[in-house]
Every structure is written in C-alpha cells, then in structure tokens.
Amino acid sequence: MNFQQLKIVRETVRRGYNLTAVADAIYTSQPGVSKNIKDLEDELGVELFVRRGKRLLGLTEPGKELIETVERILRDAQNLRNIADQFASREQGSLTVATTHTQARYALPDVIKQFKERYPQVHLALHQCSPREIVEMLVSGEADIGIATEALEGVPELVSFPCYAWHHAVIVPQDHPLTQLPVLTLEAIAEWPIVTYHEGFTGRSQIDKVFAAANLDVDIVLSAIDADVIKTYVEVGLGIGIIAPMAFNAAKDTGLALLPGDHLFPVSTTRLAVHRGVFLRDYARHFVAAMAPDAELAETLGIP
Amino acid sequence: MNFQQLKIVRETVRRGYNLTAVADAIYTSQPGVSKNIKDLEDELGVELFVRRGKRLLGLTEPGKELIETVERILRDAQNLRNIADQFASREQGSLTVATTHTQARYALPDVIKQFKERYPQVHLALHQCSPREIVEMLVSGEADIGIATEALEGVPELVSFPCYAWHHAVIVPQDHPLTQLPVLTLEAIAEWPIVTYHEGFTGRSQIDKVFAAANLDVDIVLSAIDADVIKTYVEVGLGIGIIAPMAFNAAKDTGLALLPGDHLFPVSTTRLAVHRGVFLRDYARHFVAAMAPDAELAETLGIP
DNA sequence: TATCCTTACGGAATTCGTAAGCATG
DNA sequence: CATGCTTACGAATTCCGTAAGGATA
Numbered sequence: 001m002n003f004q005q006l007k008i009v010r011e012t013v014r015r016g017y018n019l020t021a022v023a024d025a026i027y028t029s030q031p032g033v034s035k036n037i038k039d040l041e042d043e044l045g046v047e048l049f050v051r052r053g054k055r056l057l058g059l060t061e062p063g064k065e066l067i068e069t070v071e072r073i074l075r076d077a078q079n080l081r082n083i084a085d086q087f088a089s090r091e092q093g094s095l096t097v098a099t100t101h102t103q104a105r106y107a108l109p110d111v112i113k114q115f116k117e118r119y120p121q122v123h124l125a126l127h128q129c130s131p132r133e134i135v136e137m138l139v140s141g142e143a144d145i146g147i148a149t150e151a152l153e154g155v156p157e158l159v160s161f162p163c164y165a166w167h168h169a170v171i172v173p174q175d176h177p178l179t180q181l182p183v184l185t186l187e188a189i190a191e192w193p194i195v196t197y198h199e200g201f202t203g204r205s206q207i208d209k210v211f212a213a214a215n216l217d218v219d220i221v222l223s224a225i226d227a228d229v230i231k232t233y234v235e236v237g238l239g240i241g242i243i244a245p246m247a248f249n250a251a252k253d254t255g256l257a258l259l260p261g262d263h264l265f266p267v268s269t270t271r272l273a274v275h276r277g278v279f280l281r282d283y284a285r286h287f288v289a290a291m292a293p294d295a296e297l298a299e300t301l302g303i304p
Numbered sequence: 305m306n307f308q309q310l311k312i313v314r315e316t317v318r319r320g321y322n323l324t325a326v327a328d329a330i331y332t333s334q335p336g337v338s339k340n341i342k343d344l345e346d347e348l349g350v351e352l353f354v355r356r357g358k359r360l361l362g363l364t365e366p367g368k369e370l371i372e373t374v375e376r377i378l379r380d381a382q383n384l385r386n387i388a389d390q391f392a393s394r395e396q397g398s399l400t401v402a403t404t405h406t407q408a409r410y411a412l413p414d415v416i417k418q419f420k421e422r423y424p425q426v427h428l429a430l431h432q433c434s435p436r437e438i439v440e441m442l443v444s445g446e447a448d449i450g451i452a453t454e455a456l457e458g459v460p461e462l463v464s465f466p467c468y469a470w471h472h473a474v475i476v477p478q479d480h481p482l483t484q485l486p487v488l489t490l491e492a493i494a495e496w497p498i499v500t501y502h503e504g505f506t507g508r509s510q511i512d513k514v515f516a517a518a519n520l521d522v523d524i525v526l527s528a529i530d531a532d533v534i535k536t537y538v539e540v541g542l543g544i545g546i547i548a549p550m551a552f553n554a555a556k557d558t559g560l561a562l563l564p565g566d567h568l569f570p571v572s573t574t575r576l577a578v579h580r581g582v583f584l585r586d587y588a589r590h591f592v593a594a595m596a597p598d599a600e601l602a603e604t605l606g607i608p
Numbered sequence: 609t610a611t612c613c614t615t616a617c618g619g620a621a622t623t624c625g626t627a628a629g630c631a632t633g
Numbered sequence: 634c635a636t637g638c639t640t641a642c643g644a645a646t647t648c649c650g651t652a653a654g655g656a657t658a
Contacts, residue, residue: 358655
C-alpha cells in the first residue's frame with residue numbers, strides 16, 4: 001500500500017471512474033493508474049470498483065466503506081505537510097479563499113487589506129465563483145476557505161460558521177414613488193418590476209420565499225450575479241432592485257435611494273466554511289477569526 | 305513521504321529514540337532507518353527529532369505536533385486492511401484479547417465458549433497480563449480488546465466501557481469466627497491477617513482506600529496476582545482473604561466460606577477497552593457486545 | 609571501548625512509461 | 634471506430650543492505 005495508490009483511488013472516484021482522466025490529473029500514465037488500482041485491490045484482497053467488462057462503473061460495497069478512510073489518510077498526509085510548513089515558515093505560504101462577488105466586493109476588502117499587512121509573505125488567492133462552486137472547491141481541497149450566504153450549510157464534509165447577519169433591502173431611483181411611502185410593504189414592492197440576484201446567489205432563495213409566503217406574484221425582469229449589475233439597471237429605470245444593503249454606498253450611488261427591508265425580509269447569514277479535518281495554518285486561522293469571530297476551529301481537525 | 309517513513313517515526317518514539325532498536329523492530333537495516341528519517345525531515349522541511357551530536361533524544365516541537373497525525377495515518381492504514389479483511393472473509397481472522405487472571409479465569413470462559421461456537425474460524429488469542437501491560441498492548445496495537453478492573457479508564461488513547469459491577473468479598477475457612485458475626489464490619493476484618501491481591505490488580509486500590517478511610521491498619525501478610533493463590537493460603541490458615549466474589553465457587557471451594565462485602569467495599573467496575581479510532585471487525589464487535597452490552601462502538605472510529 | 613548514528617556504494621526490486629492488444633458503446 | 638482498459642516489456646529510479654567511518658557516554 002502506498003500513497004500513490006490511495007491518491008489514484010480518490011481521484012478515480014472524483015473523476016467519475018475514468019482512468020484516463022485520472023492519469024491526466026495525477027500526471028502519470030494511464031496503464032500505471034490501472035496497475036496501481038489492481039495492485040491495491042490484490043493487496044487488500046477486495047475489489048474496490050464495480051466493473052463491466054473493462055470499464056469501471058462505481059464503487060463496490062467494500063470500496064464505499066474504504067473510500068472514507070482513504071480520504072482521511074490523504075487529508076492527514078496533507079495535514080502533515082501543512083503542519084510542517086507552519087513551523088518551517090510561519091509567515092509564508094498560500095491561502096485560497098473562494099467567495100462570491102458580493103463578499104469579494106463589499107465584505108472582504110477590509111479584511112484582506114489587514115491580512116496583507118499582517119502576513120505580507122502569504123500568497124493570497126481570491127477565487128470568485130458561485131456558492132456551489134465554492135462548496136466543490138472546498139470539498140476537493142482547491143480552496144482553503146469559502147465564504148457565501150448560500151449553500152455552505154448542510155454539507156457533511158464542511159464545517160461552517162456565521163460571519164454576520166443582514167436583511168435584503170430595496171433600491172430605487174432617487175425620486176421613485178416608493179420613497180414617499182411611510183412604511184414599505186411587500187405588496188408595494190410587488191407592484192413594480194424587480195431586478196435582483198440570480199438563483200443560488202446572495203440569498204435569492206430567501207426573497208422568493210417571502211413573496212411566495214405572502215402570496216404575491218412578482219415580475220422579476222432581470223436576475224444578475226452581482227449588485228453592480230442590478231444597480232445599473234435600476235438606475236436606467238428597468239425596475240426596482242432588491243440587494244444586500246452592504247452593496248449600497250450612499251456617497252457613490254447618488255442616483256439611487258436605499259429602502260431598508262429589515263421588517264420585510266428574513267435574516268440572511270453570511271457564512272464561512274472550511275473542510276472538516278483539514279489543518280489550518282496560523283494565518284488561515286487569523287483570517288477565519290477576522291471574518292467569523294465565533295468560529296471554533298478546534299473541532300475542525302476531527303480529533304475526538 | 306511513504307508509509308515506511310511514517311512507521312519508522314512512530315517506532316522511533318515508541319522505542320525511546322534508539323534507531324538500532326527501531327531497525328530490529330521493523331526488520332530492516334539501521335542505516336536505512338536513519339536515511340528514511342532524514343528523507344522525511346528533508347521533505348517536510350522540519351527536524352522531527354532533537355539531536356545531541358548523532359544521538360536522538362526526543363521530539364522537537366514540530367515533531368510533537370506531527371506525531372499525532374502520523375499515528376492516525378498508520379492506524380487508518382491498518383483500518384483499511386481490517387475493513388478489507390472484513391469483506392474478504394467475514395468469519396475469518398484473529399482477535400487478541402488482553403486481560404487479567406481474574407477475568408480470564410472467571411468472567412471470560414462463558415463468553416469465549418460462545419464466541420468460538422459462533423466464529424470457529426477466528427483465531428482467538430488470550431494474553432494474560434497486568435492491567436498496565438494491557439494498556440500498553442492496546443496502545444501499541446498488539447491487542448484488540450482489553451478487559452480489566454483497573455487502569456483502563458483515563459487513558460486518552462483508549463475508549464472503555466463498563467462490563468459489570470461488583471464488590472469485594474471476604475473468604476475465610478469454613479469454621480472461622482467471622483462466620484458467626486451477625487454483620488461483618490471492617491473493624492472485624494482488620495483484626496485478622498489478610499491475604500489479597502497485589503497492587504494494581506483486581507481493585508486492590510479500592511481495598512486500600514476503604515481501610516485507610518476507616519483509619520484502620522491492616523496486616524497484609526500476602527499479596528497475590530490471582531484468587532486461586534489467595535484461596536490456597538486462606539485454606540492453610542495464613543489469614544482471611546479479600547477477593548472478587550466471582551472467584552468463589554461454593555461447589556468446589558468446600559473448605560471455605562464467602563462473606564459478601566457489598567456493604568463494606570465500594571463498587572468495582574470491570575471494564576473493556578479498545579483503541580480509539582481502530583476499526584473493529586464484526587466478530588470483535590460481537591465479542592465486545594457480549595462483554596459490555598452498553599458499549600457504543602460508533603464513536604470508537606473517531607469519525608466526527 | 610562499546611554503543612549508536614552517518615556516509616558511501618553496489619545490487620535488487622520496484623516503479624513507470626511506451627507500445628501493442630482487446631473490449632465496448 | 635473512437636474511447637477506455639489491460640498486458641507486456643524495457644528503462645529509470647528508488648530502495649535497501651553491507652561496509653566503513655566518526656561521535657559520544
């Protein structure tokens with residue numbers, strides 16, 4: 001048994017049982033992959049993969065049992081490297097953060113500025129992607145830290161912590177009739193065409209739920225990934241916008257007015273997630289602490 | 305990084321940093337051990353061991369941090385083999401139980417008889433040793449299951465479960481004056497020379513505590529590892545005995561009388577222990593369930 | 609001086625990649 | 634017939650043991 005064999009098994013599952021793809025991913029030859037799998041199966045005395053003819057189709061029962069331990073061994077092997085790096089060069093290394101536009105643009109700049117000052121030697125990579133992609137990157141180990149308002153909870157491989165809570169708000173052109181209302185209501189909003197986030201982004205599901213619960217049909221004329229796009233179309237009069245309030249900047253967005261929606265929309269919680277059982281370097285913990293002060297990282301390592 | 309290197313690191317710690325001894329234990333050459341350690345240190349970029357000149361003295365700080373993960377990786381590698389064996393041959397394998405004389409002689413025979421009938425193909429090895437040795441064997445992985453009344457609790461590497469609870473009892477020659485007492489008291493016992501267990505065995509510590517708490521000096525004329533020895537000397541009149549009541553057999557021990565001590569001695573709990581994070585085969589779980597019905601083995605695997 | 613670790617070197621074993629062959633959708 | 638896996642074989646690398654050398658109690 002060796003690490004190469006285990007890596008190949010893990011990659012085989014990840015790449016949908018295509019050994020050619022596995023060979024490419026591991027930078028080795030396809031026959032080598034084949035042989036390694038066979039050798040491991042011989043040593044363990046069990047077939048790990050279901051085969052039809054020469055093709056691999058999936059995991060056998062024993063394979064399903066074993067894969068979890070395989071993943072943990074490989075994670076721990078990576079942890080060894082990380083822990084060693086930690087001691088070898090406390091202030092150096094790299095940190096990959098996967099996050100959405102909203103967080104990258106409005107929540108992270110301050111934190112990242114401070115982080116860069118504190119750890120100038122750390123190579124920080126910011127990946128902007130959808131909440132789903134964030135989860136994938138965390139699970140596969142491509143990213144160390146994920147931050148989003150959606151999708152991070154309820155993934156068994158991840159541990160997540162709340163960063164901050166907020167409510168959606170409405171933005172309208174400055175002289176819009178809605179600004180005259182004494183109290184903003186869902187009914188009033190629903191009378192206008194709406195520009196808001198795309199499904200799966202920045203609490204869009206919460207917005208849909210609220211209007212559905214109130215039995216209101218809304219006319220969503222445009223859905224975008226980010227608030228900048230939304231604001232642009234609100235400004236040109238396409239409709240009114242529903243956004244995360246931190247995307248509004250009174251000084252810069254002069255043509256627009258923000259109407260708070262705390263009493264209308266349910267609370268949204270932006271969360272930070274990391275992979276369970278993965279060792280985090282000092283600077284990564286620092287980053288986590290800056291974003292999610294309540295995070296309890298001890299449990300992350302999965303040590304009983 | 306490879307498994308051989310990790311094994312060598314683990315063994316180096318276990319053998320007190322003597323690389324020659326490590327080489328013997330791993331069945332390889334001493335220079336090979338040296339090189340493997342150096343290679344791993346080079347790869348990780350940290351020194352794992354404190355050296356004075358050419359001798360190894362102990363773990364460095366990074367070494368201490370890393371060793372836990374190293375141990376877990378190796379345990380998981382063993383788990384892979386065990387899980388695979390489980391599927392390859394459910395009814396075959398081996399099981400090593402480490403236990404004390406008392407358990408081996410009085411508590412285990414029934415369980416083992418049933419176990420052998422249920423799993424005739426499993427090679428069952430029973431190691432009789434002291435509670436301390438049991439702990440060592442469990443920690444090092446030489447034994448799968450340990451059973452004893454002492455020493456198993458409070459070892460961080462182990463998980464233990466209660467098997468059954470009992471109280472020490474007094475044995476005396478059949479016509480002994482103590483048999484005439486309406487109620488047996490500690491004071492009455494303390495007036496006689498006593499034959500009981502050796503320190504560290506079968507709840508001896510409990511016995512000492514009780515008499516110390518009652519401010520009684522007792523004259524322990526002989527301490528033995530097992531009740532058979534104790535009974536022998538009680539029969540020849542050396543003194544009265546304090547033993548675990550399951551060691552008394554009314555039918556066979558005709559010359560002796562058992563005086564229950566439930567009201568005198570605190571409860572002793574015989575416990576079963578296994579190593580944390582070690583996968584147990586079906587038959588091992590069966591054995592555990594037979595001895596310790598309340599055992600929750602799920603947590604044993606250390607999966608969060 | 610005996611114990612213990614390192615370095616050096618040569619042979620053995622393993623690993624890995626290329627080429628060729630076969631099965632499957 | 635294109636994709637995907639296996640077998641076969643030779644080259645390269647790694648691994649491992651022996652021998653020799655140096656440090657320390």
